[in-house]
Amino acid sequence: MEKVKILLVSDGGITNELMEQFYELEEYGAEITLVEDKEMYAMGPITDRMLQIELNGIDAAPTCQPLLEACADKHIIVVHVASINKEVIHAAKKLKVVAVLRGGIENADLTALTEKGITLINAPWRSAHAVADFSVGMMIAENKNIARSHKMIFDGQWCKNYINQEYIHDMRTRTVGLVGFGHIGQRVNERLVGFGSRVIVYDPYIDPKIIEEAGCISVTFEELLKQSDFVSVHLRLSEKTKHFFSEKEFSKMKKTAYFINTARSGLVDTNALVNALQNKDIGGAAIDVYDIEPLPNDHPFLKLNNVTLTSHIAGTSADTMRNSVEIGLEDLKNYLQGLPMKNIVNPKINN
CATH class of the missing domain: 3.40.50.720 (NAD(P)-binding Rossmann-like Domain)
Known part of the structure; x- marks a missing residue:
């Protein structure tokens, strides 16, 4: 043989x-x-x-x-x-x-x-554990201005009052919406349990019983956008999910909500996200993936004061x-x- x-x-x-x-x-x-x-x-x-x-x-x-x-x-x-x-x-x-x-x-x-x-x-x-760790870290970094404060200190500034000052909250009082509940989404939820956050999930391919057994609430996509203080994306990129988030989706989010993307840049219409941040239609964003990498020096993200950016390192471990x-x-x-x-x-x- x-x-x-x-x-x-x-x-x-x-x-x-x-x-x-x-x-x-x-x-x-x-x-x-x-x-x-x-x-x-x-x-x-x-x-x-x-x-x-x-x-x-x-x-x-x-x-x-x-x-x-x-x-x-x-x-x-x-x-x-x-x-x-x-x-x-x-x-x-x-x-x-x-x-x-x-x-x-x-x-x-x-x-x-x-x-x-x-x-x-x-x-x-x-990389599910690494990305889950990072995703929760990005939520906290943007909400608590960790990266922003770090940069300002290096720039010689001692800032105590940030653009999101009125909606900096403890994670235990926040609702986190997970879009996608696969290997990464489930592990993000496991980490949020320790913070006491309320977790809601939209994933039409997962049995709602699995979501509920994990201590989460299964909701429609529209309900998730309306209720969430953090919207964290954990989808695969495909023809069906390309630009899953565009102007319509950002318009349905809370004015104080944070958008977290550690998944794929193609899931998001970048121009729509930039516009939402510029117009303060959402509270802020934390982004690890981009349409062009490295991020060009003239990218509009770099002119915003309500975004945390990292260099595609969520899965690094x-x-x-x-x-x-x-x-x-x-x-x-x-x-x-x-x-x-x-x-x-x-x-x-x-x-």
């Missing part, structure tokens, strides 16, 4: 050292090959590549040549940010499973994989990459033993 051949593609995020944990799969009869995507040598280029793909599609990124040259006889390919595009799929004649060790799957051509009957798995909760490997390794161990995998993106495929 032919051995299952696995190709690992490391980069500056999931390094050779981390990828080598997949050599445990040799105990299950697998044959492992490891190559390196040297163009993705650090987190800066990796973040730029992912934004490029998110904005312009998978074909906007070049094919990883070491991957292409080594994939012909492989049954499983494991990548971090290297693209599994049509060129790779056509070359990998024996391919059965692709593992993308990210929460998103933008660097894999899901349609082409599904058409070929190739299973795609990912690491959906790899030494634990995120280790989590990715842990999740992918567990699923592939199951696959090699004939057991179900937990993180299949296209579940109708049977291998």
